[in-house]
Amino acid sequence: MDAQTIIARRIALELREGMLVNLGIGIPTLVANHVPEGVRVFFQSENGLMGTGPAPEEGMQHRLLTDAGGRPVTALPGACTFDSAMSFGLIRGGHVDMTVLGALQVDAQGRLANWMIPGKMVPGMGGAMDLVTGARRVVVAMQHTAKGKPKIVTRCTLPLTSVRPVSLVVTEMAVISFADGAATLIETAPDVSVEQVLAATEAELRVPSRVTQMQL
Amino acid sequence: MRTLTLEEAVTKIPDGASLMIGGFMGVGTPERIVDELVRQGKRELTVIANDTAAPGVGIGKLVSAGALRKAIVSHIGTNLETQQRMIGGKMEVELVPQGTLIERIRAGGFGLGGILTPTGVGTVVETGKQKLTVNGKEFLLEIALRADFALVGAFLADYLGNLTYALTGRNFNPVIATAADTVIVAAEHIVPVGVIAPDHVMTPAPLVDYLITNT
Numbered sequence: 001m002d003a004q005t006i007i008a009r010r011i012a013l014e015l016r017e018g019m020l021v022n023l024g025i026g027i028p029t030l031v032a033n034h035v036p037e038g039v040r041v042f043f044q045s046e047n048g049l050m051g052t053g054p055a056p057e058e059g060m061q062h063r064l065l066t067d068a069g070g071r072p073v074t075a076l077p078g079a080c081t082f083d084s085a086m087s088f089g090l091i092r093g094g095h096v097d098m099t100v101l102g103a104l105q106v107d108a109q110g111r112l113a114n115w116m117i118p119g120k121m122v123p124g125m126g127g128a129m130d131l132v133t134g135a136r137r138v139v140v141a142m143q144h145t146a147k148g149k150p151k152i153v154t155r156c157t158l159p160l161t162s163v164r165p166v167s168l169v170v171t172e173m174a175v176i177s178f179a180d181g182a183a184t185l186i187e188t189a190p191d192v193s194v195e196q197v198l199a200a201t202e203a204e205l206r207v208p209s210r211v212t213q214m215q216l
Numbered sequence: 217m218r219t220l221t222l223e224e225a226v227t228k229i230p231d232g233a234s235l236m237i238g239g240f241m242g243v244g245t246p247e248r249i250v251d252e253l254v255r256q257g258k259r260e261l262t263v264i265a266n267d268t269a270a271p272g273v274g275i276g277k278l279v280s281a282g283a284l285r286k287a288i289v290s291h292i293g294t295n296l297e298t299q300q301r302m303i304g305g306k307m308e309v310e311l312v313p314q315g316t317l318i319e320r321i322r323a324g325g326f327g328l329g330g331i332l333t334p335t336g337v338g339t340v341v342e343t344g345k346q347k348l349t350v351n352g353k354e355f356l357l358e359i360a361l362r363a364d365f366a367l368v369g370a371f372l373a374d375y376l377g378n379l380t381y382a383l384t385g386r387n388f389n390p391v392i393a394t395a396a397d398t399v400i401v402a403a404e405h406i407v408p409v410g411v412i413a414p415d416h417v418m419t420p421a422p423l424v425d426y427l428i429t430n431t
Binding site for chain 2: 045047048049062063064066068069070075081082083084085087088089091108112121122124125127128129130133134149159160161162163193
């Protein structure tokens, strides 16, 4: 299983019946492909759609029905569309149960940086700051390291997206929870040891006596 | 509401004007108005919109034409040209969190001085802004935004100017229609009064100043 699939499948296990979920661009989008059988969730696209469905068949795209990345999508039965004020009212108002986003860095307190690298890349924050500030649960989907350097750091050197800590970080190596404010290693991926995770992480991780393996 | 041809409507927009433009990555952007702004060679415009789309798409065409002095947007990641012009000092870009941007526009259109939002507290976004504590929680005061013109992309307009939008083409459109001195609409279809049922009108006709005729 490749890194992206491990991350997406593990995060999909966090989905619960009836949740309203916002998926960011990149690995987060893949979570939609792994929704557990029998669990019905509504995906929100912040451009103004709830009930986002998979990509349409070739030739069935509609110019005015896209996800937040501008890609053609479908709308499932029961879907609804709305303007950006409603969309971000849902997000900031705590009506979105879970958001899944990518990250450049997450620090020891669970604070996230994902919207710019000064002097190099300035894409803008888009909806990320609102999502991290307002969604009930914030889950980060990212590779554990970038070019061999840890992305889970003691303190973010990049500009923060929000001071609100994320709930969970899922990488291809581990699941790290910030449920009680401290970075805690709760699961490792198959064939990955606790030592390997610690070696690839700059932030100090709390390691409980029992660390389980991801149930993929 | 008056009807105008595309050329007449865009002629009303002077160089240096501030424009709110609907659309999200070009979806829901009144593309015909953008094309005509480029054709008429407008300059020094300030655009307030969700994003600058991509080169060759929606607001991206105004960026490529060098028509913009400034963009107030939430995202420029899909348009490298905007980033290059910003870094090269050819264009000013003010990045605003998307939810804050739409609420600042809503405030501008709804007679409010601004809004209080938790988004951006403790980040670079709070720089230079007033912070207020309400019920023990910190908020940023984000001030209202208005513009000289709103360029709205609708799906249906009736003969009076009542509007509806389709699917994800709605986004910023109904909100900007409240927040500009002059509202110009390009609709995909112009239909008889009554085709849009009262319950389905998303932008009431009195908000619309000019409806561009379809050809």
